[in-house]
Amino acid sequence: MSTDNSSTEKSVWRRAFEWHEARLPLVSFIDNAVGTKYPAPRNLNYFWNFGFLAGFVLVLMIMTGVVLAMNYIPHKDMAFDSVERIMRDVNYGWLIRYMHANGASFFFIVVYIHIFRGLYYGSYKAPREVLWWIGIIIYLVMMATAFMGYVLPWGQMSFWGATVITNLFSAIPLIGEPIVTFLWGGFSVDNPTLNRFFALHYLLPFVIFALVFLHVWALHIPGSNNPLGIEVGPADKIPFHPYYTIKDVFGIGVFLLVYFAVVFWGPNMLGDPLNYVVANPLVTPPHIVPEWYYLPFYAILRAIPDKLLGVIAMFGSILVLFVVPWLDTSRVRSANFRPVYRVFFWLFIINGMVLGWCGSQLPEGLPLIVGRICTLYYFLFFFVLMPVIGWMETPKPLPASIGSPALKAAE
Amino acid sequence: MKKIILAAAATLALASFTASVFAAEEVHIPKEQWSFNGTFGKFDRLQLQRGLQVYKEICASCHSLKYVAFRNLAALGYNEAQIKAFAAEYEYPDIDDEGSDTKRKGLPSDYFPNPYPNEKFARASSNGALPPDLSLISKAREGGPDYLFHLITGYEDPPAGMTVMDGMSYNKYFSSGNFQIAMVKQIEDDKVTYADGTKATTDQIARDVTAFLHWAAEPMLEARHSTGLRVMLYMIVFTLLAYFLKRRIWARLDK
Numbered sequence A: 001m002s003t004d005n006s007s008t009e010k011s012v013w014r015r016a017f018e019w020h021e022a023r024l025p026l027v028s029f030i031d032n033a034v035g036t037k038y039p040a041p042r043n044l045n046y047f048w049n050f051g052f053l054a055g056f057v058l059v060l061m062i063m064t065g066v067v068l069a070m071n072y073i074p075h076k077d078m079a080f081d082s083v084e085r086i087m088r089d090v091n092y093g094w095l096i097r098y099m100h101a102n103g104a105s106f107f108f109i110v111v112y113i114h115i116f117r118g119l120y121y122g123s124y125k126a127p128r129e130v131l132w133w134i135g136i137i138i139y140l141v142m143m144a145t146a147f148m149g150y151v152l153p154w155g156q157m158s159f160w161g162a163t164v165i166t167n168l169f170s171a172i173p174l175i176g177e178p179i180v181t182f183l184w185g186g187f188s189v190d191n192p193t194l195n196r197f198f199a200l201h202y203l204l205p206f207v208i209f210a211l212v213f214l215h216v217w218a219l220h221i222p223g224s225n226n227p228l229g230i231e232v233g234p235a236d237k238i239p240f241h242p243y244y245t246i247k248d249v250f251g252i253g254v255f256l257l258v259y260f261a262v263v264f265w266g267p268n269m270l271g272d273p274l275n276y277v278v279a280n281p282l283v284t285p286p287h288i289v290p291e292w293y294y295l296p297f298y299a300i301l302r303a304i305p306d307k308l309l310g311v312i313a314m315f316g317s318i319l320v321l322f323v324v325p326w327l328d329t330s331r332v333r334s335a336n337f338r339p340v341y342r343v344f345f346w347l348f349i350i351n352g353m354v355l356g357w358c359g360s361q362l363p364e365g366l367p368l369i370v371g372r373i374c375t376l377y378y379f380l381f382f383f384v385l386m387p388v389i390g391w392m393e394t395p396k397p398l399p400a401s402i403g404s405p406a407l408k409a410a411e
Numbered sequence B: 001m002k003k004i005i006l007a008a009a010a011t012l013a014l015a016s017f018t019a020s021v022f023a024a025e026e027v028h029i030p031k032e033q034w035s036f037n038g039t040f041g042k043f044d045r046l047q048l049q050r051g052l053q054v055y056k057e058i059c060a061s062c063h064s065l066k067y068v069a070f071r072n073l074a075a076l077g078y079n080e081a082q083i084k085a086f087a088a089e090y091e092y093p094d095i096d097d098e099g100s101d102t103k104r105k106g107l108p109s110d111y112f113p114n115p116y117p118n119e120k121f122a123r124a125s126s127n128g129a130l131p132p133d134l135s136l137i138s139k140a141r142e143g144g145p146d147y148l149f150h151l152i153t154g155y156e157d158p159p160a161g162m163t164v165m166d167g168m169s170y171n172k173y174f175s176s177g178n179f180q181i182a183m184v185k186q187i188e189d190d191k192v193t194y195a196d197g198t199k200a201t202t203d204q205i206a207r208d209v210t211a212f213l214h215w216a217a218e219p220m221l222e223a224r225h226s227t228g229l230r231v232m233l234y235m236i237v238f239t240l241l242a243y244f245l246k247r248r249i250w251a252r253l254d255k
């Protein structure tokens, strides 16, 4: 916001605004973050919409979540009924609840695309390592938040999913069992578990919100990466507002079209029917599956015959992301210029989807074998292919700037 | 534009992939035509009324419907007087002014009663099995209403070599219980006499009660579809405007 005004007569509003900005520069802060004062490369493609979208979905989740919390009862004998009351008797409760439940799925879809964007265009490389780390932490907290949220309606999958996942900690030698008892607040998943999960499910989204601030702060130090992965000079940058704000608004429109189609015409498509049966500690479902967004990791867990090693592999499969900036030895960021790496990257994406399928099946026969092969490829990709391809591959020539001729060849 | 399509396709691919993950089913359940399916799907009021009659006359002796209150029956097209009269056919425990146990007539705010005093009693009367509450059943099983319809009509002679336990019936859709179900065949031709004169074939009765149970599980379905249409219309206009505005603003860069 420029303060020099050619006319000497400033309006009272203008003066009040400047008075306030001099004391707390709130508008300038926003303007610096996502406004006219944040220069962004002019060649960002639509994959760069997903960060803004993730922030949008977070706000959507908090808003619908707070309204749900006004009507939800975190007690094992009342939780399921209170959710049904929301669905039937609370005005537009069905809409809020379906928006929240499907919002979680779409949050993960958006964040997965956001992460793969970073992986493809090498956005984790220097000088953006800390930005990448904060992103992974956000993802971990999101997983915890969604896991605990799924327990709240207290259906059969809520209960048994919670039992299976919390039990994983019992694999830790010596202190495993005490940790599980501590998590549960007792000797099984029960009312105390539900209570603490509700408290944490309310808290963690705000932790994510704070982490998003750090994430954006870390982004603003080096500025945005771009599809070419090269350093961009000021001549090739445009102000975030209005160029990327309007592009993001358009992106939100497209996103909401897809999201609302599911909310209004297939609200239970991504959920498990068993969660419409109230939790029963005496009846174990024949096939306990977590929500779809955990399935690849669930497959990795079950691919390994030893429980402790399985748990280590599962957590390792996410934690490995922290060291990706150093596992990738290539000096080139964008996979557009890396003909060999690119092939293995797409194979990695397909591998992840196949792992998801394996996670949804009973761990026997074909799904188990495929799951093991895919688990192997998962780790091979990070620990072998990433460093080795980085050394061996001859990247295509990089353009000197966004406008240079090499650009056309690479696109 | 190419990139918008790419990004949108990526979103869709991920969404449809995640949906297909759950599509795996053990027995093939044929898809049926329901008035409530599709973009504009609505319930058929008369069908729901017939379904209510089937529930009341056949299923209610074993199955509760605990999330449905009599007042909710307004959605089936009944007026207040009819609902009051319907509720008054049931009795609920009460305490009189002297403090002794008594009974009172049902009110529109009451919920459908449980036919059994407790779970043990229910199991004892049903060969050890528990007849589940039916208010959410249509959402609580893979295949939803299609499954319900085929389950309640899926009774036949067991395949050669299969021995069905005492008191159990063979049902080719009951995969969760190894095809042996503790509920005997409930629906036969003319088991009910419809108030509206519709011919009560097995198929008709099964369809009507299934539609009714789907309404019981998802009473807000019509509101969902109609709200959805309005929201989508708004979002289409919004998105188009945003797209053209985006093009216009970005055109400044070409100058």
Ligand code: HEM
Residues within 6 Å of the ligand: A058, A061, A062, A063, A064, A065, A066, A067, A068, A069, A072, A083, A097, A100, A101, A104, A107, A142, A145, A146, A147, A149, A150, A151, A152, A153, A201, A202, A204, A205, A206, A208, A271
């Ligand atoms: C990071 C953002 C969030 C995520 C990923 C998330 C995820 C979830 C999930 C997966 C469920 C289960 C939905 C179902 O199957 O019914 C749920 C339920 C719930 N969430 Fe959240 N949530 C978030 C934020 C919030 C916030 C901020 C609040 C409260 C202030 C909240 C309150 C609730 C309540 C009360 C329920 C239980 C009602 C229900 O099951 O529909 N959520 N959440």
